Amino acid sequence: MRVGFGYDVHQLVEDRKLIIGGIEIPFEKGLLGHSDADVLIHAIMDSILGALALGDIGKHFPDTDMKYKDISSIYLLSQVFKLINEEGYDIGNIDATIVAQRPKLAPYIEDMRARIADTLHTPIDNINIKATTTEWLGFVGREEGISSYSVCLLQKKIIDMR
Numbered sequence: 001m002r003v004g005f006g007y008d009v010h011q012l013v014e015d016r017k018l019i020i021g022g023i024e025i026p027f028e029k030g031l032l033g034h035s036d037a038d039v040l041i042h043a044i045m046d047s048i049l050g051a052l053a054l055g056d057i058g059k060h061f062p063d064t065d066m067k068y069k070d071i072s073s074i075y076l077l078s079q080v081f082k083l084i085n086e087e088g089y090d091i092g093n094i095d096a097t098i099v100a101q102r103p104k105l106a107p108y109i110e111d112m113r114a115r116i117a118d119t120l121h122t123p124i125d126n127i128n129i130k131a132t133t134t135e136w137l138g139f140v141g142r143e144e145g146i147s148s149y150s151v152c153l154l155q156k157k158i159i160d161m162r
């Protein structure tokens, strides 16, 4: 078994879509980034890459490469899934937290879990997503940005020798 940790932050700005966990969320601001800036998926990818000892998302998908401009982070997660496979692992479980003062994310959490589980070819009960505010403290509380944390457990694939 291998454990990994991921963390990411993106700035909230006007005239951008808000995409978190692969779900578009109606809100007056969105997250700024080279990609679609899906802060939750970025933290999850970093936790997986951490468990595989394969560096981080900046190493695999550099923000200097125009190939990744406005790219869907769910697509990038599907590429990270290929690495999990190649290295001979399966998802054990993922537990992640989105830190956002607003909007209220609870109505979207089940759709996020389903999208992530589908992309990682794992049952939905291996994926847990939580949301919390910072009680109006700090950059999150001032609605300047949203952050996410993720931990991931990977298990060696079970090979049936019969």
Ligand SMILES: Nc1ccn([C@@H]2O[C@H](COP(=O)(O)O)[C@@H](O)[C@H]2O)c(=O)n1
Pocket: 099, 100, 101, 102, 103, 104, 105, 106, 107, 131, 132, 133, 134, 135
């Ligand atoms: N953006 C958010 C933040 C929180 N929630 C939900 O509200 C609960 C209470 O949050 P606190 O920060 O006051 O502890 C939290 O457990 C989430 O269920 C949310 O939906 N969206």
Ligand SMILES: C[C@@]1(CO)OP(=O)(O)OP(=O)(O)OC[C@H]1O
Pocket: 008, 032, 033, 034, 035, 036, 037, 038, 042, 057, 058, 059, 061, 062, 063, 068, 069, 071
């Ligand atoms: C995902 C990538 C690549 O498009 O871009 P961003 O959306 O800027 O995200 P960030 O978490 O800053 O860094 C990783 C980048 O490689």
